[in-house]
Amino acid sequence: MRLLAPLGTLAGVAAAFAYVGAVDPNEPGHYPVCPLLRFTGLYCPGCGGLRSAHAFIHGDLTAAFGANALAVVGYGLFAVLMAVWLIRAVRAVPMRVAISPARAWGIGAVLALFSVVRNLPFGSALAP
Numbered sequence: 001m002r003l004l005a006p007l008g009t010l011a012g013v014a015a016a017f018a019y020v021g022a023v024d025p026n027e028p029g030h031y032p033v034c035p036l037l038r039f040t041g042l043y044c045p046g047c048g049g050l051r052s053a054h055a056f057i058h059g060d061l062t063a064a065f066g067a068n069a070l071a072v073v074g075y076g077l078f079a080v081l082m083a084v085w086l087i088r089a090v091r092a093v094p095m096r097v098a099i100s101p102a103r104a105w106g107i108g109a110v111l112a113l114f115s116v117v118r119n120l121p122f123g124s125a126l127a128p
Helices: 004-022 035-040 049-056 061-066 069-090 100-117 121-126
Strands: none
Touching: 004 049, 004 069, 049 061, 049 069, 061 069, 069 100, 100 121
């Protein structure tokens, strides 16, 4: 019973990745366009995330980083968090994720900085 939550989460994420791996986001019409990009022409921190996931699933790490480097870092962080959660669930140790206000602001600052830099000419390598 204690493995239900981490395994259910892992199954949901695996299903989402399987769908993105099967339905190519590079083909128009399969996924909605980012509203921020559509209405302002600016890339948000998630722009290119589906193309990144598709490339990552197919083993093309260069294309995955090119589409959204921050998303690829997020995949790694998610994998570590899932491993810790599963190990703790097997050992019957509750999993608590508490983010301090300072860390939350830090995460927000990284996302904002990533968004700003990828929309500037010198950060065009970070644009999808």
